[in-house]
Amino acid sequence: MYPHAELIRLAAHKVALQHNIAFRRAQCRYAAAHVLRPVASVDRMLAGWRGLAPWLQLAAVPLGFVLGRTVFRRWKILGSLVRFGPIALNLMRGVAGRSSRPRDGTSLMPPANAL
Helix, strand or coil, X not given: CCCHHHHHHHXXXXXXXXXXXXXXXXXXXXXXXXXXXXXXXXXXXHHHHHHHHHHHHHHHHHHHHHHHHCCCCCCHHHHHHHHHHHHHHHXXXXXXXXXXXXXXXXXXXXXXXXX
């Protein structure tokens, strides 16, 4: 079908294309690693925060009471917010975490086409 010289030229062109593709892939890997480096550091910070968050929530209530009694005693409104803020925040989170739907998964609202 093809002359021998043409096949050799096509084979050389194929090898050159394969090298070019491998080089471009390496460039893409390097560029992706370079671009994602800040994302990786943010991900590590978020993982660290998730590890500390439960302990900080436990420490917030006693710290709020101590600061409320000592530092913010003269400021009535701010002292009350600092003293009772962690408790109110935990109560609001508990109320917001409860679902308004029954446990069997049905909705309290009738279907839209029933009206």
